[in-house]
Amino acid sequence: MAINYNSAIELALSSIKAEGRYRTFADITRLAGNFPKATLHNSKDKKEITVWCSNDYLGMGQNLKVLKGIEKALYLVGAGSGGTRNISGTTHYHVELEKELSLLHQKESSLLFTSGYVANEAALSTLSKLIPGLVILSDENNHASMIAGIRNGRARKVVFKHNDLIDLRLKLSELGEDIPKIIVFESVYSMDGDIAPIKEICDLADEYNALTYIDEVHAVGLYGNHGGGIAEKENQLSRLDIIEGTLAKGYGLVGGYISAKANIVDAIRSYAPGFIFTTSLPPALVAGAIESVKHLKYSKIEREIMHANVSYLKQSLISNELPVIKNNSHIIPLLIGDPVLTKKVTDQLLELYSIYVQPINYPTVPKGTERLRITPNPSHTREDMDFLVKSLNSLWELMDLSRAA
DSSP: OOOOHHHHHHHHHHHHHHHTOOOOOOEEEEOTTSTTEEEEEOSSOEEEEEEOOOSOTTOGGGOHHHHHHHHHHHHHHOSSOOSBTTTTOOOHHHHHHHHHHHHHHTOSEEEEESSHHHHHHHHHHHHHHHSTTOEEEEETTOOHHHHHHHHHHTOEEEEEOTTOHHHHHHHHHHHOSSSOEEEEEESBOTTTOOBOOHHHHHHHHHHTTOEEEEEOTTTTTTSSTTSOOHHHHTTOGGGOSEEEEESSSTTSSOOEEEEEOHHHHHHHHHHOHHHHTSBOOOHHHHHHHHHHHHHHHHOOHHHHHHHHHHHHHHHHHHHTTOOBOOOSSSOEEEEOOOHHHHHHHHHHHHHHHOEEOOEEOTTTSOTTOOEEEEOOOTTOOHHHHHHHHHHHHHHHHHHTOOOOO
């Protein structure tokens, strides 16, 4: 009997289309020096749009120091790295960036990966295999990359309720002090925008003799006096064993990393397949990242403007009774709760108002919590924000959407 492969593929696609969560990509070109404006390319023509969903939170992908650093390195050493880190892909730029990240997080050593996803998957799966009998205590809202790393490492996993210190204590007490364990959590959770109680988690880790692993991808560059994340802001850097971050959000480029004690980093460097068998980041991009990290260590203006814009926009949305999921971070989730309606809202924003926000739906968020995820950056003006609120208000009235978050 012949196997109908095509039928299986079509069934999978029709399933997500029927649920209303089939995604299409907007074909856009960011305009250097004019972000958050971009050009939308469609089948008919081109038009200028305003981007409201970028993870380039501080606009560092447009920063002149970053661009000049990339350009200088590009013409000095060429485009690619030429190999994996173990062969010929370790350039002086990689070494220098790792030193900068170690200083930023007050750790002995750091290790670059090609993305934040790879950093989490490689580090967590490798730790599971290196520490006999390790139990991983994982926040139930942890990112897919952390879940993949835990699953691939095949260590025992214990899930605790999101940001719930009582449940975490219960799980730790059931394990006892003698079992090796690591608490794995995020500082800023990307979809709800809420922030973990880092100090209290570290207190529990000390009490029950556990390691800590924190994902700071949505916080590095954005929080702390030097951009070291929520952990720096709350003076908890020294209490965290492993800090994972990204260069793709606050720093405006691409890549991920971990910072920790030298022997932890050395072990992951020596054993992680996701590091060993991957061509290293292009040196020109690493050079740009060096400039971005250095700049945000001393410049506070980008952070200050971004946080001021976030505060203004949140208050304006709340004043208009739009369903903001409240939090203390820079992420503004606007709850709709239906995938079809969410897609319709984003389509109308783009078509009628030239506002670009992508729909967020399952599996990124649970079914029934579909939303818009709005991220103001320093380049958004008061006029941009007022126009966004006015446009959203018009659509909420037109579509008779719920205003309760």
